[in-house]
Amino acid sequence: MQIKDFSVDHNLKELTEHRTVVLPxxxxxxxxxxxxxxxxxxxxxxxxxxxxxxxxxxxxxxxxxxxxxxxxxxxxxxxxxxxxxxxxxxxxxxxxxxxxxxxxxxxxxxxxxxxxxxxxxxxxxxxxxxxxxxxxxxxxxxxxxxxxxxxxxxxxxxxxxxxxxxxxxxxxxKNGIQLEFKEREMLKNQRMKQMLNWIHQHYAEKILLEDIAQAGQLSRSECCRYFKRFLNKSPLNYVTEYRIQKSLLLLQQAHFNVTDVAYQVGFNSTSYFIDKFRKSMNLTPYAYKKNRS
Incomplete structure (x- = not known):
């Protein structure tokens, strides 16, 4: 069995139930x-x-x-x-x-x-x-x-x-790991989750770098460093990629055209959505929709 798509909540926590009938x-x-x-x-x-x-x-x-x-x-x-x-x-x-x-x-x-x-x-x-x-x-x-x-x-x-x-x-x-409990590391991971959480709640809206940084209680420059370390990309590039991810299921719906989908996931221009989608997926959203219909 393979899960080809799994749902996550706004905090990126996977919602797929991880269990067989009896076992967790x-x-x-x-x-x-x-x-x-x-x-x-x-x-x-x-x-x-x-x-x-x-x-x-x-x-x-x-x-x-x-x-x-x-x-x-x-x-x-x-x-x-x-x-x-x-x-x-x-x-x-x-x-x-x-x-x-x-x-x-x-x-x-x-x-x-x-x-x-x-x-x-x-x-x-x-x-x-x-x-x-x-x-x-x-x-x-x-x-x-x-x-x-x-x-x-x-x-x-x-x-x-x-x-x-x-x-x-x-x-x-038993392999000899000496456990460490560093408050700074715990806070860093929590702040990253907070910023991702905010993006996943607001991706369909206009998003500024200041908004993301504020969600993590960080400066703009420190926010960028966090995303670079965790994801090797800028916060706003992550927003664009997340919007494209969210567009994939919508594009498979017959009653949504490409423009509908673009605006639903937060792009304010259909042409910009098409350009970013093509660079990410190596095909246009029109072609993706046709292949999945």
Whole structure:
């Protein structure tokens, strides 16, 4: 199963329910370039995420940290971290993705000691899992086994999944990470989410740099530095890209023409929308609409 588009709230938190019928776990086999945007856009969720790349190479970004994950390698992404993924050099990248509720990896009695500190740590945004490291190999193998267990759904598979996840979590936290809790880092991530939150609430309106900076309680120059570090683009370029993302589903609606869509997502000129859409998507909104109708 692949989710080709997922909804997020105005705070970029993913709204897709991450669970099977019984387990607070979701398992997807994802081909990055089949997402509606052509990549996995920036989002976050309360669940941990474990990734195993089975084909090609993926370029992930977790908060402001880029990481390239090659075939056979994996990734742990911590709860609450902003992240996105792109297919590096159009390799047809495919990965197995497990989203897991933190409450599920150990019993309730052990959660405070063995899970909560790792969620709150500011130096544990992600862990790159490479097969040259013994403990990481075990986690990568468990990701494959869990995908198979959920796909086959044999009797008692839920218990097997639970055991695999507990093993994965134990392996991860035993690898010697010295946890840090830096208030500055926590504030920085919170401010970035606040600015993104404001954009996603107001993208259809006129937006100035001052508005975005004010949402993060920053100066204009510091606001630009935040976006450069996290997203490698300016705040207003991000606004334009987000508007184009929001236009994709609208363009698939027969009762909206291109001009309607342009104004609904915040562009004040159809020609400017067409120009920015073409540069972003490598085709015009008219062509996109025709292909999707």
């Amino acid at each position: 776990v979701a398992c997807y086999v994802t081909t990055i370039n089949e997402n509606i945007n052509g990549y996995i856009p920036l989002h976050w969720h309360d669940e941990f995420q474990f990734v195993l790349v089975v084909k090609g190479t993926a370029n992930f970004q977790i908060n402001e940290e880029p990481v390239s994950v090659q075939e056979g390698e994996g990734l742990f992404i911590n709860s609450g971290c902003l992240h996105m993924a792109k297919d590096q050099h159009s390799t047809g990248c495919v990965y197995i993705c497990l989203n897991v509720s933190p409450n599920f990896v150990v019993s309730h009695e052990l959660y405070t000691t063995f899970v909560s500190p790792y969620i709150q740590a500011t130096n544990l945004q992600y862990v790159h899992l490479v097969p040259s490291v013994d403990w990481a190999i075990g986690i990568l193998e468990s990701i494959r086994r869990i995908e198979q267990l959920i796909h086959q759904s044999q009797p008692f598979y839920e218990i097997e999944v639970n055991l695999e996840l507990t093993f994965m979590w134990k392996s991860l936290i």
